[in-house]
Amino acid sequence: xxxDGSAVFFTTKLDDFVSYGRKNSLWPYPFGTSCCGIEMMxxxxxxxxMARFGAEAVRFSPKQADMMIxxxxxxxxxxxxxxxxxxxxxxxxxxxxxxxxxxSGGIFNVYSVTQxxxxxIPVDVYVPGCPPSPEGVLHGLMRLQDMIQKGETRxxxxxxxxxxxxxxxxxxxxxxxxxxxAGYNAE
Amino acid sequence: xxxxxxxxxxYGKDFEKHGEMWKTQIAELRTKFQGAIEEVRFPREYPTDxxxxxxxxxSVIAVLDHLRSAPGFEYGFLADLTATDEEIDPRFEVxxxxxxxxxxxxxxxxxxxxxxxxxxxxxxxxxxANWPERxxxxxxxxxxxxxxxxxxxxxxxxxxxHPLRKDYAxxxxxxxxxxxxxxxxxxxKSDR
Numbered sequence: 506x507x508x509d510g511s512a513v514f515f516t517t518k519l520d521d522f523v524s525y526g527r528k529n530s531l532w533p534y535p536f537g538t539s540c541c542g543i544e545m546m547x548x549x550x551x552x553x554x555m556a557r558f559g560a561e562a563v564r565f566s567p568k569q570a571d572m573m574i575x576x577x578x579x580x581x582x583x584x585x586x587x588x589x590x591x592x593x594x595x596x597x598x599x600x601x602x603x604x605x606x607x608x609s610g611g612i613f614n615v616y617s618v619t620q621x622x623x624x625x626i627p628v629d630v631y632v633p634g635c636p637p638s639p640e641g642v643l644h645g646l647m648r649l650q651d652m653i654q655k656g657e658t659r660x661x662x663x664x665x666x667x668x669x670x671x672x673x674x675x676x677x678x679x680x681x682x683x684x685x686x687a688g689y690n691a692e
Numbered sequence: 693x694x695x696x697x698x699x700x701x702x703y704g705k706d707f708e709k710h711g712e713m714w715k716t717q718i719a720e721l722r723t724k725f726q727g728a729i730e731e732v733r734f735p736r737e738y739p740t741d742x743x744x745x746x747x748x749x750x751s752v753i754a755v756l757d758h759l760r761s762a763p764g765f766e767y768g769f770l771a772d773l774t775a776t777d778e779e780i781d782p783r784f785e786v787x788x789x790x791x792x793x794x795x796x797x798x799x800x801x802x803x804x805x806x807x808x809x810x811x812x813x814x815x816x817x818x819x820x821a822n823w824p825e826r827x828x829x830x831x832x833x834x835x836x837x838x839x840x841x842x843x844x845x846x847x848x849x850x851x852x853x854h855p856l857r858k859d860y861a862x863x864x865x866x867x868x869x870x871x872x873x874x875x876x877x878x879x880x881k882s883d884r
Binding site (some may be wrong): 616 | 855865
């Protein structure tokens, strides 16, 4: 509806409309393990206010969240826990790797630290910094929103691959060859 | 410089408070445990803040028990239990840091152990030695005989090697992203 009450409509693709809804209602799961977690809290609080981007509903259960913010160092002993939490999240799900430690191991180039969480789970956005400023986190969030709108994220690639092989259809059962031909990579 | 060369230094102020007490205590230990104490490194003669007693590993528990409960000693608190890799023979030193709350004094007991040898457990004296001994086993591969639960505590159960040994690679990454299946024998056994 326009201001004067006349009916206005526009046409779009359903995928774009769904992506528009998804990108503006991200529910973060805070995987804060060290000092980056403090900066993430600052980003969520009123000064920087991640709610402006529709990401204020922080859920501490992975089953109710769709964006995981890994803020801080992930030790090798923490790796299976991170993997389990990621697998518990419902599709589509997005991962933001916040800070140097989560992205690459940072200064901890030793046996006990994973050299980047992308050795364990797929990552969509890396935010550099030690720790990153809240502006950096918000920039990463906006970049993730752009990627979701364009359908470039890993979760959407998985979704599209499943659609291509028609995995959701009740009338067709896909074989392992179908999955291979569609390029579906079950990361 | 040879590390065993005595270097006269002034290192810490504890010597002024407890020097005489330490001397009498060590003299008593020397008479009681003849031959068990290999070496004593004393403040002002060696760069250390508290006396270091080197004890043979066969009698380390007896010496620790005497230090813990004998009148005049009463080092009742095991502040820390750790180890060092010296890269000589014998290779490792297990370190017991003791604290006396009554005297507000500390003392340090060390025992030398070669690779593959076992040290008697201190959990018979202090229950608090349970997890530090597991950590020493995890990081150095020193096993403690009589320990109730001798397995890794910090690293993954599938880890190969012992990370704090000097010959372990600093960047010896091993990644186990999947959760290991629980072992039934570990579920039955309590940690305590």
